[in-house]
Amino acid sequence: MTIVLKGGTVVDRSGERAADVVVEDGRIRAVGPDLASGAAGSGDRVLDCAGLLVLPGLVDIHTHLRQPGQEEAETIETGARAAALGGYTCIVAMPNTQPAIDSAGVAREVLELGQGTCCDVRTAAAITVGRAGGQLTPMAELAELGVRLFTDDGTGVQDARLMRRAMEYARDLGVTLAQHCEDAALSAGGHMNEGPVSARLGIPGVPAEAEELMVMRDIALARLTVARVHFQHLSTEGSVAMVRAAKSRGLTVTCEAAPHHFSLTDECCSSFDPVFKVNPPLRTAADRAAVGRGLTDGSIDCIATDHAPHAPETKEQPFDEAPPGMLGLQTALALALTSLELPPTELVGLLSTRPAAIVGVEAEHGGPLEAGRPANLCVVDPTAKWVVDPDRLASRSRNTPYAGMTLTGQVRHTLLRGEPVVLDGEAQR
Amino acid sequence: MKHLLGIADLTAGDIEHLLRLTDHFVEVTRRRMPKVPALQGRTVSWLFYEDSTRTRLSFEQAAKRLSADTLSFTVSSSSVRKGESLRDTALTIEAMGVDAIVVRHRSSGAPAQVARWVSASVVNAGDGWHEHPTQALLDCYTMREQLGSLDGRRVAIVGDIAHSRVARSDVLAFTRLGAEVTLVAPTTLLPPSLEGWPVRAEVDLDHVLPRVDAVYLLRMQRERMSEALVPTLREYTARWGLTRRRVELMDEKAIVMHPGPMNRGVEIAADVADLPRAVVIDQVRNGVAVRMAVLYQLLGSGQSLEVPSP
Numbered sequence: 001m002t003i004v005l006k007g008g009t010v011v012d013r014s015g016e017r018a019a020d021v022v023v024e025d026g027r028i029r030a031v032g033p034d035l036a037s038g039a040a041g042s043g044d045r046v047l048d049c050a051g052l053l054v055l056p057g058l059v060d061i062h063t064h065l066r067q068p069g070q071e072e073a074e075t076i077e078t079g080a081r082a083a084a085l086g087g088y089t090c091i092v093a094m095p096n097t098q099p100a101i102d103s104a105g106v107a108r109e110v111l112e113l114g115q116g117t118c119c120d121v122r123t124a125a126a127i128t129v130g131r132a133g134g135q136l137t138p139m140a141e142l143a144e145l146g147v148r149l150f151t152d153d154g155t156g157v158q159d160a161r162l163m164r165r166a167m168e169y170a171r172d173l174g175v176t177l178a179q180h181c182e183d184a185a186l187s188a189g190g191h192m193n194e195g196p197v198s199a200r201l202g203i204p205g206v207p208a209e210a211e212e213l214m215v216m217r218d219i220a221l222a223r224l225t226v227a228r229v230h231f232q233h234l235s236t237e238g239s240v241a242m243v244r245a246a247k248s249r250g251l252t253v254t255c256e257a258a259p260h261h262f263s264l265t266d267e268c269c270s271s272f273d274p275v276f277k278v279n280p281p282l283r284t285a286a287d288r289a290a291v292g293r294g295l296t297d298g299s300i301d302c303i304a305t306d307h308a309p310h311a312p313e314t315k316e317q318p319f320d321e322a323p324p325g326m327l328g329l330q331t332a333l334a335l336a337l338t339s340l341e342l343p344p345t346e347l348v349g350l351l352s353t354r355p356a357a358i359v360g361v362e363a364e365h366g367g368p369l370e371a372g373r374p375a376n377l378c379v380v381d382p383t384a385k386w387v388v389d390p391d392r393l394a395s396r397s398r399n400t401p402y403a404g405m406t407l408t409g410q411v412r413h414t415l416l417r418g419e420p421v422v423l424d425g426e427a428q429r
Numbered sequence: 430m431k432h433l434l435g436i437a438d439l440t441a442g443d444i445e446h447l448l449r450l451t452d453h454f455v456e457v458t459r460r461r462m463p464k465v466p467a468l469q470g471r472t473v474s475w476l477f478y479e480d481s482t483r484t485r486l487s488f489e490q491a492a493k494r495l496s497a498d499t500l501s502f503t504v505s506s507s508s509v510r511k512g513e514s515l516r517d518t519a520l521t522i523e524a525m526g527v528d529a530i531v532v533r534h535r536s537s538g539a540p541a542q543v544a545r546w547v548s549a550s551v552v553n554a555g556d557g558w559h560e561h562p563t564q565a566l567l568d569c570y571t572m573r574e575q576l577g578s579l580d581g582r583r584v585a586i587v588g589d590i591a592h593s594r595v596a597r598s599d600v601l602a603f604t605r606l607g608a609e610v611t612l613v614a615p616t617t618l619l620p621p622s623l624e625g626w627p628v629r630a631e632v633d634l635d636h637v638l639p640r641v642d643a644v645y646l647l648r649m650q651r652e653r654m655s656e657a658l659v660p661t662l663r664e665y666t667a668r669w670g671l672t673r674r675r676v677e678l679m680d681e682k683a684i685v686m687h688p689g690p691m692n693r694g695v696e697i698a699a700d701v702a703d704l705p706r707a708v709v710i711d712q713v714r715n716g717v718a719v720r721m722a723v724l725y726q727l728l729g730s731g732q733s734l735e736v737p738s739p
Binding site: 194195196198199200201205207272313314316317318320 | 437514515516517534536537538539541542545556557558559560594597620621622623624625626
């Protein structure tokens with residue numbers, strides 16, 4: 001089948017241009033002006049993209065799919081559907097499943113379950129067995145299965161010596177270690193950002209320094225080992241400044257920020273609604289601004305959702321008993337369009353091209369949009385307004401912090417390897 | 430007023446109104462038959478997730494003196510330990526037909542969550558480190574009874590402010606009624622930030638005591654030792670305990686308050702607790718009338734300040 005994306009604005013890292021895109025056999029056959037009339041045969045499908053942006057499919061390198069183990073919260077199938085509806089064509093599953101993705105067997109299962117879904121599902125694997133911080137996982141065996149990112153996400157690797165060894169071993173394999181930066185001793189017992197709001201609410205806090213201590217430590221270890229280290233979901237002004245400085249010294253560090261850290265603050269917790277509980281926690285307005293600046297000036301490499309579904313009843317508990325995490329896949333692009341004052345070509349870098357490079361899927365995802373490339377695309381209406389309704393999201397869970405909010409920017413179509421997996425905002429699989 | 434979730438939601442006028450209402454109920458409790466039919470046919474349920482004999486007895490006495498029926502739901506005898514969500518528990522209780530739910534929970538914010546889910550009135554009987562509004566109201570009432578007014582009065586709150594819902598509610602209530610509040614504690618026992626708190630913080634109790642009209646001592650819990658917040662209870666008592674020597678530093682009319690239960694020999698010396706200026710028992714007594722006022726305000730006609738005749 002040939003699909004023609006007609007009359008849209010094609011955006012990739014090289015810029016924006018008015019062009020049609022012809023997709024055939026899973027690949028882009030041509031990109032250029034006025035291809036629609038010439039190319040359109042009788043069996044072709046023409047999608048009118050007037051007023052819309054045609055982007056490389058988005059890439060989320062931080063997705064909790066909950067399978068195996070917590071299928072009541074999300075499955076790989078439902079998570080992939082939510083991803084496609086959010087414009088993503090590739091997602092990387094986090095390994096904090098039950099059991100953890102710490103062996104070839106579990107990794108293979110996740111990859112198999114990802115086949116035939118709405119999205120190209122890749123997986124990260126744990127750095128340590130059971131994410132227990134003790135023994136390294138069989139990283140070489142996992143790398144052979146295509147794992148490019150290793151992380152104990154949910155907790156940081158506390159032992160500096162173990163982290164050093166993991167970095168050295170990972171360097172030989174050409175894979176990247178992703179760290180959830182949190183000094184567990186300093187954060188112990190905390191449930192939200194420590195500061196004036198936590199003091200007022202009487203909720204035990206997590207100081208910014210709990211994150212910053214580990215960022216500082218791992219920058220030092222990256223210098224020692226010359227390994228590739230990626231910092232997950234940076235949330236504080238201090239963390240962003242340290243990574244910016246480390247990059248200027250030429251260290252091989254990258255980092256991501258989550259949409260909630262550039263769109264929300266700890267004031268949200270005043271309602272005591274655990275839907276606003278997340279780890280790292282929502283921080284201050286100054287931190288939110290610093291994350292936004294980091295995304296704008298390139299200190300932060302990419303946006304990653306940290307999509308973290310939790311079954312509704314687990315969020316109907318008191319704030320300190322509820323698990324941390326919030327949905328993100330279907331709202332990330334709109335929040336980036338709404339909250340960050342960046343041209344579309346920069347957003348493509350943050351949401352697609354750079355995350356694709358970090359997890360090594362740049363041959364298939366992240367653009368550029370040119371003839372011969374795999375047709376992983378999303379088509380976005382950048383001005384459409386929509387109200388977030390938790391019941392209408394594709395996730396099995398409902399824990400979006402944006403319920404009732406009006407966002408600007410809506411995904412219209414998503415093409416995965418040339419196949420329309422989302423058409424007019426409706427999932428096709 | 431639909432719920433009483435915290436002093437933070439109340440204006441000075443709201444507090445004054447509840448204290449005036451309390452005056453009426455103090456009069457009721459002094460009668461030979463200290464009971465009125467004000468809440469006859471109304472049902473008040475306790476939802477207590479934390480042991481609290483005194484607060485619960487006080488609410489129970491208040492409800493009975495208003496002729497309300499009561500139901501009791503406590504965690505030890507419930508399905509909560511079986512994993513029922515807070516929401517399901519709240520909806521279950523409401524379905525049995527209650528007009529008010531009095532919630533005590535170890536987690537900050539639990540009463541506010543319950544209030545979002547049910548249509549009954551919710552009273553916060555203490556949540557985590559957050560608020561304990563009826564305690565603050567009875568403290569205000571007692572202080573007013575002893576000192577005439579809170580306006581311009583100087584109050585020192587001493588001890589574990591960080592982990593105290595009583596301190597959070599008292600700071601809000603005392604300052605709203607015009608008192609000047611000084612917190613006295615080591616930094617380890619202060620909240621991580623006092624930004625926006627209308628208070629001063631001091632470390633040296635001896636320095637503060639001569640200037641205050643009331644000193645409010647907080648309970649010092651033993652488990653704070655294991656969290657490296659103070660080295661030993663002995664050192665705490667030496668620096669922040671209200672000893673006989675320290676009482677001598679106070680104005681002779683200044684009063685000593687404590688929310689109970691007291692750790693005699695820790696935050697308050699045994700002989701200080703028994704001085705006439707220690708009004709701890711008055712606080713407990715006033716607690717019943719204050720809680721009658723709160724329940725009446727939420728469940729009574731809500732219009733009239735007049736207490737129905739017995």
